[in-house]
Amino acid sequence: MKNKSKKSGWKQFKRNIPLHLMLLPAVILVLVFAYIPMYGLVIAFQNFNAAKGIFGGQKWIGLGNFTYIFTLPSIWRVFGNTLIIAVLKIIFGTLAAITTALLLNECSSKGVKKSVQTMIYFPHFISWIILAGVFTDILSPTDGVVNSFLGLFGVKPIYFLGDNKYFRGTLVVTDIWKSFGYNSIVYLATITGIDPSLYEAASIDGAGRWKQVWHITLPGMSTIIILLTILSMGNILNAGFDQVFNLYSAAVYDTGDIIDTLVYRLGLQGAKFGPSTAVGLLKSIISLVLISSAYLIAWKKFDYTVF
Amino acid sequence: MKKLLAILLAAVLVLSLAACSGSGESTADEGTKEAEAQEAEAEAEEGGETEPAGGNYQTAIDLYQNGVKEYKYKAGEFKKYDEPITLTVNNTHDLDSDTFEAMRAAGEPVENGRWIQYFRDDMNIEWVFGWCESNSADYNQKLTLSMSEGALADVFYVSDQNMIRQLAEAGAILPLTELWQDNVNETLGRIMEEEGTAIYGTGIVDGEFYALPVKMPSTNTYNHCWIRRDWLEKVGMDVPSTMDEVKEVAKAFKELADGNIGLCFSKDFMSEMEGVFWAFGGQQNSRRNQWNKQEDGTIAYAEIQDNMKGGFEWLRDMYAEGLIPQESISMGTYDALANYVATEKCGLFYGPHWYGFQLQNFGFKTQNYGMGSEGEADWIEIPLPKGTVDTVIIPGNNTNDGWYCINANCEHPEAVIQTLNAYVEKLFGENNDFANFFACDLNSGEWNASPIHVLSATVDLDPYWILSKATNKETQEVDESKLYEPGTSYWNYIKAGLSAYQYMFGPIDSCFCYVDETYPQNILWNEYLFIPTQTYTDRWGSLVEILDNYEIKIVTGELDLDEGFAEMVQKFNEAGGAVISEEYNEIYADFTK
Numbered sequence: 001m002k003n004k005s006k007k008s009g010w011k012q013f014k015r016n017i018p019l020h021l022m023l024l025p026a027v028i029l030v031l032v033f034a035y036i037p038m039y040g041l042v043i044a045f046q047n048f049n050a051a052k053g054i055f056g057g058q059k060w061i062g063l064g065n066f067t068y069i070f071t072l073p074s075i076w077r078v079f080g081n082t083l084i085i086a087v088l089k090i091i092f093g094t095l096a097a098i099t100t101a102l103l104l105n106e107c108s109s110k111g112v113k114k115s116v117q118t119m120i121y122f123p124h125f126i127s128w129i130i131l132a133g134v135f136t137d138i139l140s141p142t143d144g145v146v147n148s149f150l151g152l153f154g155v156k157p158i159y160f161l162g163d164n165k166y167f168r169g170t171l172v173v174t175d176i177w178k179s180f181g182y183n184s185i186v187y188l189a190t191i192t193g194i195d196p197s198l199y200e201a202a203s204i205d206g207a208g209r210w211k212q213v214w215h216i217t218l219p220g221m222s223t224i225i226i227l228l229t230i231l232s233m234g235n236i237l238n239a240g241f242d243q244v245f246n247l248y249s250a251a252v253y254d255t256g257d258i259i260d261t262l263v264y265r266l267g268l269q270g271a272k273f274g275p276s277t278a279v280g281l282l283k284s285i286i287s288l289v290l291i292s293s294a295y296l297i298a299w300k301k302f303d304y305t306v307f
Numbered sequence: 308m309k310k311l312l313a314i315l316l317a318a319v320l321v322l323s324l325a326a327c328s329g330s331g332e333s334t335a336d337e338g339t340k341e342a343e344a345q346e347a348e349a350e351a352e353e354g355g356e357t358e359p360a361g362g363n364y365q366t367a368i369d370l371y372q373n374g375v376k377e378y379k380y381k382a383g384e385f386k387k388y389d390e391p392i393t394l395t396v397n398n399t400h401d402l403d404s405d406t407f408e409a410m411r412a413a414g415e416p417v418e419n420g421r422w423i424q425y426f427r428d429d430m431n432i433e434w435v436f437g438w439c440e441s442n443s444a445d446y447n448q449k450l451t452l453s454m455s456e457g458a459l460a461d462v463f464y465v466s467d468q469n470m471i472r473q474l475a476e477a478g479a480i481l482p483l484t485e486l487w488q489d490n491v492n493e494t495l496g497r498i499m500e501e502e503g504t505a506i507y508g509t510g511i512v513d514g515e516f517y518a519l520p521v522k523m524p525s526t527n528t529y530n531h532c533w534i535r536r537d538w539l540e541k542v543g544m545d546v547p548s549t550m551d552e553v554k555e556v557a558k559a560f561k562e563l564a565d566g567n568i569g570l571c572f573s574k575d576f577m578s579e580m581e582g583v584f585w586a587f588g589g590q591q592n593s594r595r596n597q598w599n600k601q602e603d604g605t606i607a608y609a610e611i612q613d614n615m616k617g618g619f620e621w622l623r624d625m626y627a628e629g630l631i632p633q634e635s636i637s638m639g640t641y642d643a644l645a646n647y648v649a650t651e652k653c654g655l656f657y658g659p660h661w662y663g664f665q666l667q668n669f670g671f672k673t674q675n676y677g678m679g680s681e682g683e684a685d686w687i688e689i690p691l692p693k694g695t696v697d698t699v700i701i702p703g704n705n706t707n708d709g710w711y712c713i714n715a716n717c718e719h720p721e722a723v724i725q726t727l728n729a730y731v732e733k734l735f736g737e738n739n740d741f742a743n744f745f746a747c748d749l750n751s752g753e754w755n756a757s758p759i760h761v762l763s764a765t766v767d768l769d770p771y772w773i774l775s776k777a778t779n780k781e782t783q784e785v786d787e788s789k790l791y792e793p794g795t796s797y798w799n800y801i802k803a804g805l806s807a808y809q810y811m812f813g814p815i816d817s818c819f820c821y822v823d824e825t826y827p828q829n830i831l832w833n834e835y836l837f838i839p840t841q842t843y844t845d846r847w848g849s850l851v852e853i854l855d856n857y858e859i860k861i862v863t864g865e866l867d868l869d870e871g872f873a874e875m876v877q878k879f880n881e882a883g884g885a886v887i888s889e890e891y892n893e894i895y896a897d898f899t900k
Contacts, residue, residue, distance in 0.1 A: 049473045049476060049477055050451045050452075050454040050455045050470075050473060051454040051455070051470075051473045051474045051476070051477035051479040052455075052477040052479075053454075053455045053456065053457055054455055056477070068845065072849055073849055073853060073878065073881075073882045074849060074852060136634070140634050141632075141633040141634055142566075142568075142632050142633065142634060143566065157633065159633040159634060159636075161634070161637055162633060162634065162636050162637045162863075164865075248637075249574050249636065249637030249859075250574060250852070250855035250856050250858075250859050251574070251636050251637055251856075251859045251860070251863070252637075253852065253855075253856050254856070265848060265852075266848065271447065271451060271467065271469060271470065272845075272848075
């Protein structure tokens with residue numbers, strides 16, 4: 001029995017050699033750009049002096065860089081901000097994408113549906129560098145559109161990008177605006193895959209649009225909703241460097257400074273390669289644990305596997 | 308099968324990470340041994356020619372305290388090689404800039420410009436540009452990469468003192484104490500030591516002079532107050548001389564038109580508008596590295612002293628009264644200038660003298676000497692208004708814009724210093740050719756097209772003095788017969804419409820009118836000019852962030868001035884500021900005893 005499966009495996013491999021060869025460039029790229037650079041992780045344990053070179057006689061300091069990180073005055077604030085911003089983005093981002101998918105699904109006019117889809121899909125492709133300029137103008141307390149509008153109702157100008165009370169909310173809302181169209185695609189595809197006969201049966205039984213959504217569409221989407229939410233756990237320490245870096249300032253460090261921006265300031269501006277590699281490694285380990293746990297849950301509870 | 312593959316993949320991922328950290332630990336001892344062996348080998352091979360960090364401490368102190376005692380090359384002298392030699396350089400040039408492109412199109416590419424030709428013809432040195440990068444952050448990244456690859460040019464620019472330490476400790480750069488004293492000529496020595504020999508301290512690591520300061524005029528540390536004279540006339544007010552008057556002017560300017568603001572402000576206010584703090588006795592400089600001598604003889608960091616509070620209070624009131632726009636607290640300086648000054652929404656700002664170039668770039672023309680047209684913006688620079696002090700004290704560094712380090716593998720290290728000898732002779736020597744080498748029609752900064760440079764402390768004051776003496780201040784008439792270089796060149800720039808030269812160095816209403824009144828008698832020199840300690844390197848970034856965070860909250864009124872300031876100082880000291888202060892005081896005492 002064993003021999004047979006071994007043989008069939010080898011046969012299958014031989015039969016698929018052309019496919020494996022096609023895969024080879026990608027494997028090489030991953031090795032060269034993802035696995036080999038992992039050697040650089042040794043910097044996390046060194047008092048790294050760039051002038052000695054990565055293979056030079058660097059001084060080993062054990063966990064010194066990790067100790068250094070945890071004695072930084074801002075480290076806990078930064079971890080807290082990262083978690084809060086990432087979780088808010090995951091929760092509200094998912095809700096926005098699901099709602100959009102449901103609304104698009106209910107839209108009867110194909111033309112309107114396609115137009116809306118294209119419009120909400122578009123911001124995904126604009127870089128945060130450009131968007132930061134746009135949002136800075138739109139949200140300006142002096143002559144921004146948003147504050148001008150609020151002013152009509154007697155609301156005093158709010159500095160969304162410079163006030164700690166509003167900064168996180170601004171990050172979440174602008175991030176959702178940029179990505180909800182793109183994120184809704186998977187949900188829309190799931191809805192399309194739901195058996196239409198279920199709707200017909202419900203309709204015959206007298207269920208209205210809302211009841212159909214509640215009892216057929218949402219349960220039909222539940223697996224993918226839970227699955228995507230769990231898989232997003234791997235991103236729990238990624239609160240969006242591009243966005244935060246381009247929108248934040250010292251005035252909102254309390255609520256907006258995240259791990260990645262701290263690493264940037266440490267590593268690239270401060271040339272502290274040891275501590276910044278240590279932060280990166282720590283982040284990778286936490287993400288690996290979270291994504292592995294999430295994968296395990298997805299596998300056991302929802303029978304979802306990658307392979 | 309699928310599950311098995313999934314488990315295997317996960318295992319590989321986990322193991323590879325574990326292996327990384329595991330191999331790190333297991334090879335740690337091997338790495339150290341290897342490093343020690345390499346270092347011992349290098350030392351044996353070099354035979355003391357390339358000393359690692361830790362040279363003759365007393366020699367370095369002597370250089371710091373007394374400068375060069377005997378010159379082997381007199382003024383006007385520099386070495387000419389019998390055979391051609393080549394030197395390579397990494398620096399912060401933008402080789403593709405519009406200016407260099409224009410020069411290229413005119414038949415004088417920077418790679419073979421007048422400076423390169425001069426060094427070739429008069430010294431037999433062929434200078435070759437290696438990689439160059441004008442953006443300082445990008446430059447530092449490239450430099451770090453080149454450092455780790457061992458691919459540095461013969462001489463390279465360094466802007467971060469911590470890098471000098473790293474390079475010295477790795478034996479990647481040459482010690483210069485002797486090399487400098489053996490090769491520097493009198494003109495170069497005079498320029499380097501023009502504002503005191505303490506400048507050598509900036510390049511000393513563990514008792515050895517490792518990095519040549521790129522000497523620049525210390526007048527660069529001035530901050531200036533710029534105002535629109537035409538708006539003053541419109542609102543019927545005089546040039547403000549006190550900070551209360553500045554506030555009144557700001558109010559009047561804001562009310563001139565819808566959308567106007569009172570004062571141009573940015574998140575970089577601590578390094579771009581220190582004049583506000585100086586008006587109330589604050590003594591911080593633009594680089595935020597000012598350490599001042601206290602009554603007990605120790606030195607203390609300027610930004611956390613109580614005399615800074617007056618400036619904060621003034622800014623806080625300006626913000627509260629709506630004279631500083633809210634969004635400017637997160638804007639960079641150049642964005643703020645472009646948003647408010649260029650669009651003529653603002654008639655008042657603080658900044659260093661080279662903001663004159665910004666005004667010129669925004670299209671503003673000088674209205675003096677009958678130039679410009681009626682109704683156009685008329686920017687002038689005014690003496691710094693006073694708050695609570697009788698005399699505005701200007702905290703300043705014995706300025707250098709970074710350092711030049713010489714690669715340990717450079718075959719002709721002395722040629723670098725010799726090139727600087729030749730450079731200063733061309734600009735400041737008895738037989739100089741300032742008119743052609745400081746600036747030219749297509750490049751107003753031709754002096755900076757040389758592979759390496761240093762400038763005299765009075766390079767900006769000299770033309771001002773010459774122009775000033777030739778000008779009738781009442782009639783604004785300039786008697787050209789009384790002009791000579793470099794005044795002639797500067798006057799020609801002004802006549803040619805380069806308004807920046809009037810804003811900065813002109814004989815009336817310019818930045819250097821104020822500099823002339825106050826330099827050097829009103830300067831408070833920075834007392835700490837040495838390489839930062841390890842604690843500084845580890846902690847300073849976080850400490851500045853603490854300051855930034857508190858300071859902006861004080862300005863916006865989120866924190867009470869006294870309580871917030873006290874809390875800021877406490878946090879600063881707890882997070883490492885107190886340790887740095889102790890270390891700096893020890894070093895300072897060592898070098899000044």
